Amino acid sequence: MRRIGSWRRHSGRVLAYGLAILFSTWVLFPIYLIAVSSLSPREAIYQWPKALFPAALSLDTLAFFLGSHGVLGATINSIWVALITLVLSLAIGTPAGYALARFVFPGRDTFKILILTTRAFPIVILSIPLAVTFIQWGLYDTLLGVALVHTALALPITILVTNSIFVSVPRDLEEAALTLGCSPRQAFMRVALPLALPGLAAAAIFTFVLSWNEVFAATILTLRSRTLPAHVLTVLNESPLPFRFAGGFFLIAPALVFIFIIRRYLLNMWGRVVK
Numbered sequence: 001m002r003r004i005g006s007w008r009r010h011s012g013r014v015l016a017y018g019l020a021i022l023f024s025t026w027v028l029f030p031i032y033l034i035a036v037s038s039l040s041p042r043e044a045i046y047q048w049p050k051a052l053f054p055a056a057l058s059l060d061t062l063a064f065f066l067g068s069h070g071v072l073g074a075t076i077n078s079i080w081v082a083l084i085t086l087v088l089s090l091a092i093g094t095p096a097g098y099a100l101a102r103f104v105f106p107g108r109d110t111f112k113i114l115i116l117t118t119r120a121f122p123i124v125i126l127s128i129p130l131a132v133t134f135i136q137w138g139l140y141d142t143l144l145g146v147a148l149v150h151t152a153l154a155l156p157i158t159i160l161v162t163n164s165i166f167v168s169v170p171r172d173l174e175e176a177a178l179t180l181g182c183s184p185r186q187a188f189m190r191v192a193l194p195l196a197l198p199g200l201a202a203a204a205i206f207t208f209v210l211s212w213n214e215v216f217a218a219t220i221l222t223l224r225s226r227t228l229p230a231h232v233l234t235v236l237n238e239s240p241l242p243f244r245f246a247g248g249f250f251l252i253a254p255a256l257v258f259i260f261i262i263r264r265y266l267l268n269m270w271g272r273v274v275k
Helices: 002-038 060-066 071-102 108-120 127-137 143-168 171-179 184-195 197-213 216-221 228-235 241-274
Strands: none
Touching (some): 002 241, 060 241, 071 143, 071 228, 071 241, 108 143, 127 216, 143 197, 143 216, 171 184
């Protein structure tokens, strides 16, 4: 019986690892193809059949993309919009998540559901009212206007993620800090917030990736201050194939780098929260 149980556990673990590898391959293989194509000479992109492993690497395609009109400015705009969205989402979502986790008030569960349902509301319906409102407020074709829309899109998930993390932080630790002379604000800043950093890191990953890849709001609300996805989408049909591969690589690479940086911090801190 012990051998049977051990075999079942071993086979279950092998199956889980196999599914994880299969899923990872499914996700990473298109990214690999885009990266290889963007780092290949331009004449190699038009070859058929394409080699899975390139014979030579070149920065000509990326240089061609970066040298294209408007790309550098759009990249800088995307960075600024993502950073503003990140700051606003965490500044608003962290206190909201803490309030949902620590305070009991009528309609709290309903409020959580209503927050999540805002993500199901199609932004296409709001495109014309948003454009008109932003023109009246002087926010049309500005990076702040795009960042505000991205913040509204990211806030529901940010609030729910931070709420779940603050629920995992023991209330006793904050009460002990209060008995030792801390004010409620000091107990939050010195005890609860440091222990919730993994949740904030996860929310930061989601917020940055959402803002970096969001294209609809940036396309509707800007004309000259385009973000990189909006700029690439605008000129995509008129661009050669190397431009498209390099554009795809530039849309993916910064988000992957940001995830990799936050991931290490997230994994190092996670155990401190769940203990």
